[in-house]
Each structure stands twice: as structure tokens, then as C-alpha cells.
Amino acid sequence: PPPIEAFGAGKVILLGEHSVVYGHPALAGPLSQGVTARGVPAKRCQLTLPPHLSRHQRAQLTAAFARAAKATGEPAVKVTLDADLPLAVGLGSSAALSVACSRLLLKAAGKEPTAKETARVAWEMEQEFHGTPSGVDHTTSAEERLVLYRRKPGTAVGKGRVVDSPKSLSVVVALAGERSPTKATVGALRERQARWPERYRRLFTEIGRVASEGAEAVASGDLAALGDAMNVNQGLLAALGLSSPPLEEMVYRLRGLGALGAKLTGAGGDGGAVIGLFLEPAPAVAKLTALGVRCFSSQLAGPRAT
Numbered sequence: 001p002p003p004i005e006a007f008g009a010g011k012v013i014l015l016g017e018h019s020v021v022y023g024h025p026a027l028a029g030p031l032s033q034g035v036t037a038r039g040v041p042a043k044r045c046q047l048t049l050p051p052h053l054s055r056h057q058r059a060q061l062t063a064a065f066a067r068a069a070k071a072t073g074e075p076a077v078k079v080t081l082d083a084d085l086p087l088a089v090g091l092g093s094s095a096a097l098s099v100a101c102s103r104l105l106l107k108a109a110g111k112e113p114t115a116k117e118t119a120r121v122a123w124e125m126e127q128e129f130h131g132t133p134s135g136v137d138h139t140t141s142a143e144e145r146l147v148l149y150r151r152k153p154g155t156a157v158g159k160g161r162v163v164d165s166p167k168s169l170s171v172v173v174a175l176a177g178e179r180s181p182t183k184a185t186v187g188a189l190r191e192r193q194a195r196w197p198e199r200y201r202r203l204f205t206e207i208g209r210v211a212s213e214g215a216e217a218v219a220s221g222d223l224a225a226l227g228d229a230m231n232v233n234q235g236l237l238a239a240l241g242l243s244s245p246p247l248e249e250m251v252y253r254l255r256g257l258g259a260l261g262a263k264l265t266g267a268g269g270d271g272g273a274v275i276g277l278f279l280e281p282a283p284a285v286a287k288l289t290a291l292g293v294r295c296f297s298s299q300l301a302g303p304r305a306t
């Protein structure tokens, strides 16, 4: 049989990171960048580990793959991985990898890789990578659509409602500073909220509202309202202690280049990814690239430019 291929998209959170962990809604969309898994027939189900991984990463990836293999009946394929997405900067690279592997294994097992099935298998892998993530990353990647995601109260997983955009929705993604591990920022925030629960609950609730309003703004084609929601969300993330000088500086740079809204995306902390909402992203990418900023643009939703 010929080799098979499957793609898993990276993601950006437009609104609602962190508060999503506490059960509030988050608006997230798939990137065109991601991870591709390729499979060739083999004697048993196995993964060729990518080069340059630490011992810990190798062990984690091996364990995660074993869980997906088990969940799909161990189809006899040898899998290789290939990423065109910056790794471990808050763009959902582990979820992209999990979705690519899960889709591939489902296909190899002769099963239909629906969004639901893919998400079910990818969730097995994500738990190995992250412990108890909110589930927004792999759900967005498996749906490959803009979703308003919400964790089900009392459970680990949640549901994404697809949000249709009548307008083309494009972001510039720019990297800034030195990335903090998600586990560390989520953990430090958990300690603060455990100590001062009322104050933090108010901020999480407000971010959840802003995310819901942002989803409505997208559905009605009001990109100015979405941009404003992103700016307010950035202020609330800073209030939660999740921003830093490199992230703030990039946020203001993107706004200076004409972004309708700009904010950190993902976990935040000392550095990571920042997004800006642009009607025309190409000039901003050209300017930032000339300044030596690592950046790219991606269309998250809406009618495709031909």
C-alpha cells in the first residue's frame, strides 16, 4: 500500500487563554502551519523519533504515541513527523503533533478520522504531554475551524462550538523574549488564585465575557470589535501577571503597525507568541522581518483569498 499522510494544525488563542482552564470560554483558531505525520507499512506500530529531542522529550513522545497506538488498535505502520511550526512557543505544537499522529493512526486502522474521533485519540496524547490541559489546543486542531471552546464543569475535556466568519480573519504571529513553560505559568497563576480567589475569579469571569463577545463580533463581521476585545484581553492578562516587557513591547509594535488588536497568545510569561489582527498582514510581516523579528501570518477563518 502507498504511504499515508495526515496533518495537524497549530493553533492561536484569540481570546481566553488561562481563564479557559477555570471553565470559561476561549476563542481559538487553526493555523495553516502545523505538523505532518507520514506512515509506511511496517511489521508493528512504531514511531521514528525526530532528531534533537532531549531524553525527557523522547520518553514523553514515546509514551504519548503508545497511548494513541493502543487507542487505535495498533495498526502496523511506521510513522515519521515533520513540523513547519515554531515548537513550544504557545502555538499548540504538541496538540498539532497529537492530532497528526491520531489522524494517521485512525486512517491506518481503516477508521474514519472524524474531528470527534481524532480529538478522542489526540486527548490521550495531550494528557501525556501536559497532564491536565484545558483541551482547547487539540480540539481546535481536530476541528480545524475557529471554535468557541468551553471545558465541561467537573471534567477534563470540553466542547468547541464552530464560529463562522463572514470576513477573512488573519493574524500576524510574532515571537518575543524567552518562552516560559506553560506548566510553570499555569501553576504560578493557580497559586495566586488559590490565595486570593475572589479577585482572580472576577478577572477570569471578565475574560470569559470578552471571549464570548469576541465570538459574536466575528460572527457579525465586526473586526474592529474583535480587535478591541483582544486589546482588553491583553490588559486583563497583564492584570493576571502573565505579561512581561518583551511581550508588551511586541504588542505595542503590532498596534503601531496598524493591528486592529494585539495580545499575547498561549501561556504568556517571560516570552512567547504575540498575535495582531490585520486586514492586510503582508506589509506588517515584511516590516517585522526586516527588523529581525521571527514572524509569519496565517488566515484563521473566513472566505479564502483566491
Ligand code: MEV
Binding pocket: 013, 016, 017, 018, 019, 020, 021, 090, 092, 132, 133, 134, 135, 136, 137, 182, 186, 266, 267
Ligand atoms: C493553552 O494553549 C493555553 C492555556 O490556556 C493552558 C490550557 O488551556 O491548558 C494557558
